[in-house]
Amino acid sequence: MAARAVSGLLKRPRYLPETIAQMDAIGVGSLTIIILTGFFTGGVLTVQTFPTLKTYGAQSQTGYLVAISLVRELGPVLCALMVTGRVGSAISAELGSMVVSQQIDAMRALGTDPIRKLVAPRLIALLITLPLLTVIADMFGICGGWVTAIGLYSVSSSVFVSAVRDGITTDDLIGGMVKPIVFALIIGSVACHQGLSTEGGTVGVGRSTTRAVVMASIVVIIADYFLAKALQVILGSP
Amino acid sequence: MAGSNFQTLTNQPDGRVSSNAAESTFHEIDDLDRAIPAIEFRDVLLAFDDRIILNKLSFKVMKGETKIILGGSGGGKSTIIKLVLGLLKPDAGQVFVDGEDITDYNEVRMMRVRKKIGMVFQEGALFDSLSVYDNVAYRLHEQGVPEEEVEPEVRRMLRFVNLEDAIDKMPAELSGGMRRRVGIARALIGDPKIVLFDEPTAGLDPPTARTICELAMKLRDLEDVSSIFVTHEMNNLDYLCSEYAVVNEEGRVVFEREGERLCLINSKVMMMLQGNIIFSGTDERLRKAEDPYIQKFLRGH
Numbered sequence: 390m391a392a393r394a395v396s397g398l399l400k401r402p403r404y405l406p407e408t409i410a411q412m413d414a415i416g417v418g419s420l421t422i423i424i425l426t427g428f429f430t431g432g433v434l435t436v437q438t439f440p441t442l443k444t445y446g447a448q449s450q451t452g453y454l455v456a457i458s459l460v461r462e463l464g465p466v467l468c469a470l471m472v473t474g475r476v477g478s479a480i481s482a483e484l485g486s487m488v489v490s491q492q493i494d495a496m497r498a499l500g501t502d503p504i505r506k507l508v509a510p511r512l513i514a515l516l517i518t519l520p521l522l523t524v525i526a527d528m529f530g531i532c533g534g535w536v537t538a539i540g541l542y543s544v545s546s547s548v549f550v551s552a553v554r555d556g557i558t559t560d561d562l563i564g565g566m567v568k569p570i571v572f573a574l575i576i577g578s579v580a581c582h583q584g585l586s587t588e589g590g591t592v593g594v595g596r597s598t599t600r601a602v603v604m605a606s607i608v609v610i611i612a613d614y615f616l617a618k619a620l621q622v623i624l625g626s627p
Numbered sequence: 628m629a630g631s632n633f634q635t636l637t638n639q640p641d642g643r644v645s646s647n648a649a650e651s652t653f654h655e656i657d658d659l660d661r662a663i664p665a666i667e668f669r670d671v672l673l674a675f676d677d678r679i680i681l682n683k684l685s686f687k688v689m690k691g692e693t694k695i696i697l698g699g700s701g702g703g704k705s706t707i708i709k710l711v712l713g714l715l716k717p718d719a720g721q722v723f724v725d726g727e728d729i730t731d732y733n734e735v736r737m738m739r740v741r742k743k744i745g746m747v748f749q750e751g752a753l754f755d756s757l758s759v760y761d762n763v764a765y766r767l768h769e770q771g772v773p774e775e776e777v778e779p780e781v782r783r784m785l786r787f788v789n790l791e792d793a794i795d796k797m798p799a800e801l802s803g804g805m806r807r808r809v810g811i812a813r814a815l816i817g818d819p820k821i822v823l824f825d826e827p828t829a830g831l832d833p834p835t836a837r838t839i840c841e842l843a844m845k846l847r848d849l850e851d852v853s854s855i856f857v858t859h860e861m862n863n864l865d866y867l868c869s870e871y872a873v874v875n876e877e878g879r880v881v882f883e884r885e886g887e888r889l890c891l892i893n894s895k896v897m898m899m900l901q902g903n904i905i906f907s908g909t910d911e912r913l914r915k916a917e918d919p920y921i922q923k924f925l926r927g928h
Binding site: 490491492494495496497498499500501502 | 709712714734738739741742744746748749750752753754755765766769770813
C-alpha cells in the first residue's frame, strides 16, 4: 500500500492541497503536545539522573546525558508514540468512517484511487512533519532539562550547555533523523491500512482505531530496537 | 463490423457518398452499437468462504434499458452492482461493460471503465467534508476540468434533481432524500451512459421515493441511459414499469402511464433469491408468476 501511494506521486492528478492540509493537521496540530512531551521528558530526565550522577561526582555531565538520551532515543520514540496516539487514531477513524459510509466505494466509482487520494497525502505529510516534530521535541527536551538543572539543582548554565554540545555528535543527529522517517512510514501505513480494512459499521471503526494505535505503537518500539542496533553498526557509534 | 460499413462508403463509383446512404450506414452502425449490451454477466459465480453469493448468474442489460433487480436482503442484489464497478471480482464467469470484458481488469484499467458509469449509493455516500457543489463537481475536478466549465455543468445537474438552491450546503445540512438526489446529480455528471442505483429509495417517504423514480425514468426515456435499479420496494417497480417520461408541448417533462398509446419495453425485471435468478422478464409476467416466493414478495406477506 505504501509503495502504491509513493508510486502514485509520479502520476497526475497530484494531491498537493490535500498533502498541505494534512501537514497542517499532523504537524501544526501536534505541536503543543510535542512541545509539552519534550519539555517535561527533558525535565524528568534531569530529575532522575542528576542525583545518580552526583553520587559519582559527575553532575556536570547531566546535559550530556539528557541530550544524548533525547536525541538518540526518547525524542524520536516519544514523538512517534504521541503522533501515533493523536494522528494514527484520527487517520484510522476517518478512513474507517469513510469505508462504512461507502465514501471509499463512491470515490473508486468516481474514478479516483483512494490510495493516491487519501493514503499518499497522509504518508507524505507524516514523512515530512514527524522528523520536524522530533527536532522540536529534542530542542524543548533539552530546554526542559536545562530549566530543571538550573532551577532545582543550581547547575551552572554554561556547564549544562557545554555538556550538551559535547554530548551530541553528527552520528546522533543522523540517527535521530533516520528513526522518525521510518516511524512515519510505520504509523502512516498501519493507520491507513487499519482504516481502509474496517468492517462492521461504527463498532468496526472503533475496533480498527484501537488496533491502529496498538499495532503502530508496538511496531514503532520493536523497530526502534532494531534501528538502534543497525545505526550503531552502520555509523560505528558507541 | 464498423470497418466494413466504412468500406461500403468509399466504394461508391464517384467516390462520394449520398446523404441517404450515409444516413442509413450510420443507422446501421448505431443499430450494431445498440446490439451490444451495456452490461452483461456470463455465468458469474461469487462466494465468500463457503457461502455462495451469486450462483452462475447470466443476464444482459441492453442500451437504454432499465433492469430492475428485486429481492430480499442478502440476496446478492448490491453485489451485482459492485461487480459491474469492479469493486469486487467474480470467482468464475465474465462481466462485460459496453462489450468490454472487465473481469480481469486491474484497478488502473477499471478507472477508465468507471468513467462510463454513474453510481447512486443507498445512503448517497456523499463526501462529508465537501459541499454539495464540490461533491457534484468531484469527478470533473479530478479530471482537471477548468472551473469555468465545471460550474455550469454542476448547476445543470443540480437543476435536473431540483436542488440548485442547495449548491452551497454541506451534506450534514441535507435531508435523506436531498442526499440521494445530490448523489444522483454526482453520478450523472459527465453524462455516463450507464447508471447503477443501489436501493436509492430505501428509508425515504413515498413522495421523495417517487421523485427518485421519476429521475430514473427521465434518464431512461429522455437521456437513453442504461441502468440497473436495485430495490426491494414494489412502489418503485410500479412507477418504473408503468410510466414513462415525455416532454410536453410547453417543453416540460411529464410522466404518462403506459396504455394503448405506448407499451414500455425498456424496463425489465429480474428477481433474485439467495444468489439465483428466480425470475427474468416483464412486470406483467412477474405478477402472473406462480412461484410462491414471488407471490409472497408481491403481496408483502
